[in-house]
Amino acid sequence: MAEPTWTVVVPVKRLPGAKSRLRGALPAVPHEELALALAADTVRAVLACPAVAEILVVTDDARAAAELAAAGARIVPDAPDAGLNAAFRHGAAAAGRHARVAGLTADLPALRPAELAAALSAVPAGPPGVRRFVADAPGGGTVLLAAPAGVPLEPRFGVGSAAAHAASGALPLAGDWPSLRRDVDTADDLAAAARLGLGPRTAALLGAGAAAAPA
Numbered sequence: 339m340a341e342p343t344w345t346v347v348v349p350v351k352r353l354p355g356a357k358s359r360l361r362g363a364l365p366a367v368p369h370e371e372l373a374l375a376l377a378a379d380t381v382r383a384v385l386a387c388p389a390v391a392e393i394l395v396v397t398d399d400a401r402a403a404a405e406l407a408a409a410g411a412r413i414v415p416d417a418p419d420a421g422l423n424a425a426f427r428h429g430a431a432a433a434g435r436h437a438r439v440a441g442l443t444a445d446l447p448a449l450r451p452a453e454l455a456a457a458l459s460a461v462p463a464g465p466p467g468v469r470r471f472v473a474d475a476p477g478g479g480t481v482l483l484a485a486p487a488g489v490p491l492e493p494r495f496g497v498g499s500a501a502a503h504a505a506s507g508a509l510p511l512a513g514d515w516p517s518l519r520r521d522v523d524t525a526d527d528l529a530a531a532a533r534l535g536l537g538p539r540t541a542a543l544l545g546a547g548a549a550a551a552p553a
């Protein structure tokens with residue numbers, strides 16, 4: 339059984355500008371509803387993960403902040419307002435020096451708490467203090483970056499981030515965690531996530547045709 343030792347930092351962009359590659363994927367659904375649903379299902383799964391002590395959502399979006407705080411997240415204003423890596427660093431700083439911090443993207447609507455727990459449990463607790471990352475399903479991006487206590491997160495998310503994290507000394511975690519690796523950037527990604535089983539907020543938007551994840 340995983341111990342609740344991790345602080346997970348999840349950045350959420352202001353909804354009107356978020357998930358721009360997904361705009362129009364569900365023509366009947368306002369885009370901001372979809373972006374918020376992806377984040378809400380991600381946060382819900384993190385909160386249900388037995389390895390997680392606290393979730394910090396870094397956002398300046400008032401609507402996302404209200405909903406995710408009500409769900410149980412601690413909201414950290416995106417004071418740097420300088421993109422996702424600055425938001426990750428800011429959240430990690432708010433977590434404190436003694437926390438084990440993991441950064442997670444907010445676009446994982448199929449995430450299963452047990453897969454997140456398995457990935458976090460695969461991070462060695464002791465020396466030498468190397469950061470670990472989980473690449474996304476295509477392999478080029480990153481969904482999770484974890485640092486041992488006292489080690490800076492040093493996030494390098496963005497295009498080609500898996501290679502950037504490796505080049506910065508982080509090691510990949512190799513587990514078979516399909517729901518963790520399934521980030522949603524495009525309509526095809528959303529269909530792939532639906533095949534895995536979506537969380538309830540995103541499933542409701544897709545309608546009765548989408549498979550809901552088991553509780």
Ligand SMILES: Nc1nc2c(ncn2[C@@H]2O[C@H](COP(=O)(O)OP(=O)(O)OP(=O)(O)O)[C@@H](O)[C@H]2O)c(=O)[nH]1
Binds near residue numbers: 360416
């Ligand atoms: N707080 C904060 N979060 C961000 C920022 N930029 C991206 N994010 C979040 O970082 C994560 C990964 O970002 P992307 O997958 O590139 O998401 P995106 O920028 O919303 O999507 P696109 O517009 O399609 O590039 C998502 O959880 C975003 O909400 C930012 O400037 N501030």
Ligand SMILES: C=C(OP(=O)(O)O)C(=O)O
Binds near residue numbers: 479494499
């Ligand atoms: C943020 C990332 O990319 P994407 O926008 O493709 O999810 C990443 O993989 O680091």
